[in-house]
Amino acid sequence: MKWAKRSDCVAVSDSSPSYKVAKFMVADQAKYRASVHGHFIGRVCDDAKEAQTICENHLQIMGADMEDAA
Secondary structure (H helix, E strand, C coil): CCEEECCCCEEEECCCCCEEEEEEEECCEEEEEEEECCEEEEEEECCHHHHHHHHHHHHHHHHHHHHHHC
8 A cells, every 4th residue: 555645643544444644733743543434434543654554454355345335
């Protein structure tokens, strides 16, 4: 899965369906959250790569079902 930065706060995958990793700030710490189809998946992460791994694992598990739902 390859990632493209769409803004300072969002990266989007090249997969189908496309996944997003959003960055948000809590106090002065950056946090990251993975999503697909507008729904959060996994948990809040301290690292963008960790959130991307959640997306990759989700696609491996849900792959065919997610493509059928799109």
